[in-house]
Amino acid sequence: MPTNSQADRIDQLIDAHVPGSGLGRDFYMDPSVFLRDMDCIFRRHWHCAGHVSLLEKAGDYFTIDFEQEQVVLTRDTHGEIHAFLNVCRHRGARVCSDKAGNAKYFVCPYHAWTYRLDGSLKGARTMPPGFDTKLHGLKKVHVRVAEGLLFISFADRPLNFDIVADSLRTTCGRYGWDSAKIAHRQTYTFTANWKLAIENYVECYHCAPAHPEYAKTHALEQPLDRIQELNAKMEERTRALGVNVVAGNHWQNSVAGNETIHTFRYALYDGAWSGSENGSPLAPPMGDFTGFDGGVTAIHVGGSSFLVCYADYGMIYRFVPRSWESTEMELIWLVRGDAVEGRDYDLEKLTWLWKVTTEEDKGIIERAAAGVRSHYFKPGPLSPMEYNELRYISWYIEEVRREDRPAGDHHVPNTTNPAAPFGQRERVA
Ligand code: FES
Numbered sequence: 001m002p003t004n005s006q007a008d009r010i011d012q013l014i015d016a017h018v019p020g021s022g023l024g025r026d027f028y029m030d031p032s033v034f035l036r037d038m039d040c041i042f043r044r045h046w047h048c049a050g051h052v053s054l055l056e057k058a059g060d061y062f063t064i065d066f067e068q069e070q071v072v073l074t075r076d077t078h079g080e081i082h083a084f085l086n087v088c089r090h091r092g093a094r095v096c097s098d099k100a101g102n103a104k105y106f107v108c109p110y111h112a113w114t115y116r117l118d119g120s121l122k123g124a125r126t127m128p129p130g131f132d133t134k135l136h137g138l139k140k141v142h143v144r145v146a147e148g149l150l151f152i153s154f155a156d157r158p159l160n161f162d163i164v165a166d167s168l169r170t171t172c173g174r175y176g177w178d179s180a181k182i183a184h185r186q187t188y189t190f191t192a193n194w195k196l197a198i199e200n201y202v203e204c205y206h207c208a209p210a211h212p213e214y215a216k217t218h219a220l221e222q223p224l225d226r227i228q229e230l231n232a233k234m235e236e237r238t239r240a241l242g243v244n245v246v247a248g249n250h251w252q253n254s255v256a257g258n259e260t261i262h263t264f265r266y267a268l269y270d271g272a273w274s275g276s277e278n279g280s281p282l283a284p285p286m287g288d289f290t291g292f293d294g295g296v297t298a299i300h301v302g303g304s305s306f307l308v309c310y311a312d313y314g315m316i317y318r319f320v321p322r323s324w325e326s327t328e329m330e331l332i333w334l335v336r337g338d339a340v341e342g343r344d345y346d347l348e349k350l351t352w353l354w355k356v357t358t359e360e361d362k363g364i365i366e367r368a369a370a371g372v373r374s375h376y377f378k379p380g381p382l383s384p385m386e387y388n389e390l391r392y393i394s395w396y397i398e399e400v401r402r403e404d405r406p407a408g409d410h411h412v413p414n415t416t417n418p419a420a421p422f423g424q425r426e427r428v429a
């Protein structure tokens with residue numbers, strides 16, 4: 001927990017941020033800023049934990065990590081999905097040992113307190129009369145399922161998720177993500193602050209120089225007028241397939257207590273139909289798609305979850321800060337639920353583009369992290385092509401300011417520095 005003087009210093013840092021530029025060195029290097037990030041971003045917002053197919057049967061479970069936290073997600077015998085912290089209510093040991101599996105109960109390996117699939121305490125050996133098992137269940141984390149995606153929130157009063165759920169229905173829902181299956185999962189670790197990793201994800205100024213493979217098929221890095229022309233042709237093809245993807249360029253921040261979401265679409269180059277090495281389709285079309293529109297639908301939820309829909313496969317990108325200088329990124333490849341590996345898709349071809357692109361991103365993110373460590377680092381102006389990064393940075397600055405929020409709990413340090421009232425803040429939405 002930052003001290004009051006540390007909190008004041010972070011406030012000064014936020015006030016000194018120059019709108020339109022990147023973030024200064026301390027935002028990436030100062031462990032007390034990282035603690036503020038955890039309070040204001042990671043304990044306030046919803047995060048995608050994975051796909052519901054990870055919990056197919058009663059008793060299925062898997063764990064995910066966030067900084068020092070580990071969450072267990074389960075499906076109980078009634079089909080309900082639960083999420084709770086993997087921290088024993090006796091003396092704190094990790095109750096669940098494996099990353100994934102199937103269980104009837106979770107027995108803590110330390111003193112054998114036994115928990116049900118919904119996290120409630122079933123029994124505790126030799127505890128005295130009067131010990132109430134009902135008061136000692138594992139701490140619950142909010143969980144929500146939308147279009148097959150599992151979202152969790154650590155907040156006591158989570159941000160309203162309804163608008164996000166609606167947007168996911170008219171984007172991922174059109175691609176049949178609720179009945180999709182996972183073709184592959186892979187986690188990458190970056191030696192870099194989490195913001196360097198996400199800022200890199202949201203801008204495509206770097207795509208042409210850093211991602212020759214991606215830039216061969218994706219038109220995102222083009223100047224605006226060329227993008228508009230390609231996008232108009234893409235939307236025509238989507239309509240011709242009878243698919244109604246509603247993404248627009250919808251952006252909503254969390255000022256009014258709703259979860260943040262950004263949805264947009266962009267075209268592949270003419271003749272490219274999927275995110276593959278040469279633009280060829282990789283798998284059977286998903287959901288409402290009976291053919292290929294050569295388009296990509298992108299969705300950003302909260303501060304850490306990013307989704308990409310091609311007609312034939314989907315990508316989930318989960319950014320997980322582990323410390324101020326270490327970040328994990330999990331990539332999950334989705335295909336149509338009935339697709340069979342070897343018959344309907346070649347796993348190596350399916351995963352090629354995003355493996356190559358992510359390896360390249362790891363290189364440039366860690367290179368940026370190395371440079372930012374310099375005491376002489378000063379952020380320069382951003383290019384107009386970095387508009388999404390600029391928006392992300394503005395959003396981040398708003399989120400880490402100390403203010404009362406209409407919903408979504410986060411830690412508000414107690415210092416004498418007054419917070420600016422809501423009305424004085426610029427609203428991006
Ligand atoms: S710490 Fe889990 S039973 Fe003691």
Ligand SMILES: [Fe+2]
Nearest residue numbers: 200201211361
């Ligand atoms: Fe990249």
